[in-house]
Amino acid sequence: MDLFEDPAPPPAPGNQPEYTVSELSGAVKRVIEGEFGLVRVRGEVGRVSRPASGHLYFDLKDDRAVIAAISWKGQVAKMQVRPEEGMEVIATGRMTTFPGQSKYQLIVEDVAPAGAGALMAMLEKRKAALGAEGLFDPARKKPIPFLPGVIGVVTSPSGAVIRDILHRLRDRFPRHVLIWPVAVQGEKCAAEVAAAIRGFNAMPADGPVPRPDALIVARGGGSLEDLWGFNEEIVVRAAAASRIPLISAVGHETDTTLIDFAADLRAPTPTAAAELAVPVRLEMVAAVDGLTARLSRALAGGMERRRLRLSDLSRGLPRLDALTGGAAQRLDMASGRLSGALGLMVARKRGAFDARAGRMRPDLLLGLVARRRDGLDKRAEALASRLARRLELAHLGLDKWASRLAPALHRMLADAGRKGADGRARLDGLAQRLDAAPARRLADLARRLEAVDRTRLTLGYAETLKRGFAVVRAGGHVLTRRAEAEGRPALEIEFADGRLPVAPAGATPPPPQAAPPQPAKRTKDRGDGGSGSGQGSLF
Amino acid sequence: MSDKPVSEMSFEEAMAALEGVVSQLERGEVALEQSIALYERGAALKAHCGAKLAEAEAKVEMIRSAEGKVTGTVPAEGL
Numbered sequence: 001m002d003l004f005e006d007p008a009p010p011p012a013p014g015n016q017p018e019y020t021v022s023e024l025s026g027a028v029k030r031v032i033e034g035e036f037g038l039v040r041v042r043g044e045v046g047r048v049s050r051p052a053s054g055h056l057y058f059d060l061k062d063d064r065a066v067i068a069a070i071s072w073k074g075q076v077a078k079m080q081v082r083p084e085e086g087m088e089v090i091a092t093g094r095m096t097t098f099p100g101q102s103k104y105q106l107i108v109e110d111v112a113p114a115g116a117g118a119l120m121a122m123l124e125k126r127k128a129a130l131g132a133e134g135l136f137d138p139a140r141k142k143p144i145p146f147l148p149g150v151i152g153v154v155t156s157p158s159g160a161v162i163r164d165i166l167h168r169l170r171d172r173f174p175r176h177v178l179i180w181p182v183a184v185q186g187e188k189c190a191a192e193v194a195a196a197i198r199g200f201n202a203m204p205a206d207g208p209v210p211r212p213d214a215l216i217v218a219r220g221g222g223s224l225e226d227l228w229g230f231n232e233e234i235v236v237r238a239a240a241a242s243r244i245p246l247i248s249a250v251g252h253e254t255d256t257t258l259i260d261f262a263a264d265l266r267a268p269t270p271t272a273a274a275e276l277a278v279p280v281r282l283e284m285v286a287a288v289d290g291l292t293a294r295l296s297r298a299l300a301g302g303m304e305r306r307r308l309r310l311s312d313l314s315r316g317l318p319r320l321d322a323l324t325g326g327a328a329q330r331l332d333m334a335s336g337r338l339s340g341a342l343g344l345m346v347a348r349k350r351g352a353f354d355a356r357a358g359r360m361r362p363d364l365l366l367g368l369v370a371r372r373r374d375g376l377d378k379r380a381e382a383l384a385s386r387l388a389r390r391l392e393l394a395h396l397g398l399d400k401w402a403s404r405l406a407p408a409l410h411r412m413l414a415d416a417g418r419k420g421a422d423g424r425a426r427l428d429g430l431a432q433r434l435d436a437a438p439a440r441r442l443a444d445l446a447r448r449l450e451a452v453d454r455t456r457l458t459l460g461y462a463e464t465l466k467r468g469f470a471v472v473r474a475g476g477h478v479l480t481r482r483a484e485a486e487g488r489p490a491l492e493i494e495f496a497d498g499r500l501p502v503a504p505a506g507a508t509p510p511p512p513q514a515a516p517p518q519p520a521k522r523t524k525d526r527g528d529g530g531s532g533s534g535q536g537s538l539f
Numbered sequence: 540m541s542d543k544p545v546s547e548m549s550f551e552e553a554m555a556a557l558e559g560v561v562s563q564l565e566r567g568e569v570a571l572e573q574s575i576a577l578y579e580r581g582a583a584l585k586a587h588c589g590a591k592l593a594e595a596e597a598k599v600e601m602i603r604s605a606e607g608k609v610t611g612t613v614p615a616e617g618l
Contacts, residue, residue, distance in 0.1 A: 179602060207609075288585055295578060297565075298567075298578075299577075
């Protein structure tokens with residue numbers, strides 16, 4: 001057949017069955033699913049993605065190959081350990097294909113960390129991430145009440161743990177305990193524990209069920225995987241957010257879960273948690289009793305101390321009469337001596353007075369007066385002699401001055417006489433000149449008057465009257481013209497020896513007037529002329 | 540000395556206050572009247588502490604819950 005077939009042309013397609021793509025893909029799917037119905041694959045988790053659908057897509061790989069893996073949403077929820085990138089895992093699942101992309105893939109039902117080392121590495125990573133958020137800060141930790149009234153316990157309602165806790169609480173200090181039953185391992189553990197912590201915190205403070213004053217989250221020892229729920233982020237966050245102080249007690253002393261870091265206090269065991277939650281009642285009773293006893297003792301001691309001190313002091317205090325006795329005695333003595341002392345004093349003073357009074361006699365005073373008088377006389381004498389001496393001296397001085405005074409007076413008188421003679425001589429001269437001056441002047445004036453009068457007489461109208469002229473007047477006025485005289489009732493003619501009133505013909509003569517001669521106009525005119533000769537011719 | 544009324548004190552506060560009163564009284568530095576007042580306060584604190592210690596009743600209940608809320612309790616049997 002081989003020889004025959006080799007050179008033969010390719011066999012006609014008619015011999016081979018012909019598949020459609022879907023048929024082939026379905027055949028492959030059947031083969032793969034049949035062959036790898038349930039497999040466990042160990043590998044490193046590669047890229048992980050979880051879309052909104054809730055399904056988890058990730059790669060499993062080793063150094064040469066990659067297999068795509070999927071966990072459906074329901075499967076993911078059940079997983080105790082969720083695959084994370086870089087984690088070494090053992091995935092359990094079945095192989096299948098995805099014909100739409102010509103892919104084969106592993107449907108992973110469960111993932112287990114490949115060995116404790118891998119799990120611990122993941123735990124460290126998570127711890128670092130949550131720690132970086134500050135959930136483990138010591139500053140967040142609240143103190144556990146010394147004596148909580150109500151204690152909430154989050155644990156499994158069955159098993160040794162809750163019994164241990166209740167037992168220890170009863171031993172120490174029976175309390176009101178509220179148990180919130182939860183699954184402490186398995187897929188529901190983390191969610192239930194977190195819900196319980198939150199539920200206790202959500203209780204109203206004054207609701208029908210009293211809210212706990214402290215919480216204990218407890219679980220017995222187990223494998224790392226068994227305790228894994230207490231490493232979950234949801235539990236850690238709930239513990240960190242708890243406002244009620246929380247004590248964690250998960251596993252044995254050597255087991256450490258992440259809730260221990262978020263709790264306010266970590267107890268190595270559930271029993272220890274009960275011990276941390278409450279004090280020992282009897283110890284407290286003893287402590288209170290001890291304090292009470294000390295209180296009474298302290299008060300009594302204080303009183304006793306004061307009493308002792310008081311009695312000490314009062315012992316040290318001297319008796320009153322001892323204090324005053326001396327003084328009283330001195331007072332008595334002094335008052336006893338007082339009256340006698342007064343008399344004595346008077347007597348002594350009187351003695352002194354008498355001694356002095358005896359000496360106080362009138363002749364003593366007279367003697368004193370006489371002595372004083374003597375002294376006075378002596379001083380008066382001395383005074384008189386000194387006065388005489390002073391007078392003598394003054395006389396001497398006066399005589400000297402007087403002796404000088406007479407010559408000086410003579411000199412002065414001579415001087416004055418001389419001066420007086422001189423003055424008289426001058427006065428006489430002046431008097432002669434004075435006497436002579438007016439006489440000469442008068443003589444001159446008389447001569448001049450005489451001459452002038454002679455002239456006057458020669459020039460005056462009176463002389464003219466003597467020569468036969470007359471002056472005619474009317475009414476006191478000198479008339480020089482006929483016209484003036486005409487019509488006048490009376491005229492007056494002056495002659496050298498007097499005046500004569502006349503009446504012109506036809507006129508009644510006026511009564512004669514004895515009036516003094518009026519200064520004639522002519523006279524006046526004559527005066528103005530100054531020279532009689534020129535005027536004379538005018539008349 | 541805290542101003543908080545004794546009746547409102549927690550056990551721990553009352554204990555601390557009692558200790559304070561006792562040690563103050565033991566030092567003997569207080570006046571007589573004050574020491575009597577301190578004693579009376581100490582007696583009140585002691586009574587309060589004693590009452591707190593007498594409230595030692597063991598009561599264990601199981602929480603009933605729905606959707607994270609407490610709906611009630613049932614007595615815990617056999618624990």
